[in-house]
Amino acid sequence: MLVKLGEANLAWLAADRAMTAATGDPHRTGLAAISLAQALRALRRGRLAMTAALTAVHQLDRTPARVFLPDEPALTGTLLIEAALAAAACGDDTAAGELTERAAHLATAHGEHRHHDNDGTGFGPTAVELARALTAMRLGDHHRAAHLIDITRAHLDLGDPHTAGRALVTAPAETRTRPAARTALTAVLRAGPTAADVARLAATVGLTRQ
Known part of the structure; x- marks a missing residue:
């Protein structure tokens, strides 16, 4: 925490x-x-x-x-x-x-x-x-890191919006601005209270809790 x-x-x-x-x-x-x-x-x-x-x-x-x-x-x-x-x-x-x-x-x-x-x-x-996607991103493989969007959806399906939000926060900027990422982020916001960095990301891309 x-x-x-x-x-x-x-x-x-x-x-x-x-x-x-x-x-x-x-x-x-x-x-x-x-x-x-x-x-x-x-x-x-x-x-x-x-x-x-x-x-x-x-x-x-x-x-x-x-x-x-x-x-x-x-x-x-x-x-x-x-x-x-x-x-x-x-x-x-x-x-x-x-x-x-x-x-x-x-x-x-x-x-x-x-x-x-x-x-x-x-x-x-x-x-x-x-973890594979996160390590790939941190090691410079941003193409593979785009897979984070799919993993975000998987965590939402598992009822874990916090981890879903973390996946989007750690994704490359060009990935976070894709329509699919915005849709996933909207779902994270709707799921309940969000961490400060997730809220900042939402504000950055122009999203608010609905």
Whole structure:
């Protein structure tokens, strides 16, 4: 929430304290690491974000099978996506591709996972496709990044207008001004409260909530 409000430094502090509180519990550490990686990415500290996410993945990988939790594939997949986005932000296309592929294998094996306690572990093929498009855009492949419009619609169909809005915000400017993007953005606005950056995008392209 602090990242959404533009308070990345406070988000980093809160996530760091959550990591400290979760010491000794790989599952809770993984949940905290998602927020930590997001805060670090917002602060343009991609290498640290990637390290935080992958360290949490390694801890989960070492968790004994007897304490394996049902949502752990989704947690691991979400962490891999965060690491891939961080790698792309650093311009490391090799790591971004490898991490996204690892997430894709998990998504294929486990399908869509939607957690209803707002812990950040919504994961599945749709999330992986969004990550592919985001990393492509950040690595300069804007043609492929236009796929974000289709992914925006997919997130709307899944009842996740926040992620749908984020997809449009991160799309290239030439993509956001297309009629299809404006239609998708209108649907995001109608779905309910929107983040500040989504509202700014709507104002920029001349759209208001209807």
